[in-house]
Amino acid sequence: FLKTGRRNAFENKNWPSEPDGGWVTPENWFSKIDDIVRTMVVVKYLDGVEILVERLQQLCSSIPLTTSVDWEARDEGYYAAHLYVEREYSIPTLEFDSERVPIKVEIQVTTQLQEAINRLTHKYYEERRRKVKSSDSKWQWDYESDEFIPNYLGHILHYIEGMIMEVRNREVKK
DSSP states (O other), X not given: OHHHXXXXXXXXXXXXXXXXXXXXXXXXXXHHOTTSEEEEEEESXXXXXXXXXXXXXXXXXXXXXXXXXXXXXXXXXXXXEEEEEEEEEEEEOTTSOEEXXXXXXXXXXXXXXXXXXXXXXXXXXHHHHHSOOOTTOOGGGOTTXXXXXXXXXXXXXXXXXXXXXXXXXXXXXX
């Protein structure tokens, strides 16, 4: 329900008119909301994200299933690949019947460090999503805000992960 409200109103640039892609309603939300079913897979190192996503895509294409990837890198310090696997599922209707609907299953692939910081910062993300965004409010300039430290920790950890990869790659070259 919250995501429907965000898509239809709060994040809708066309408000009060219909959002790009149309209204999200109970009749279509299984096909319009791409993370009704989701899971997270945690890999050790940063390069493992890309390796796992590529292997999962190869597996899906052999079945065949349609996939797409969103490489998330948010201002708030969140980094993960979101792999979407689409297939048709039979779901119940309001008329006590069933219908086949294309549904995307989301597989988030992230690193151990990002998963750890996500556990610490997710409550700030949830709080921020429920608020109406002010165009002149920038958490990046409010060092006393609840978001400042946790968000920048996500960026710092991503940078450290890149440095770890560089050190590991230099060792391999020796």
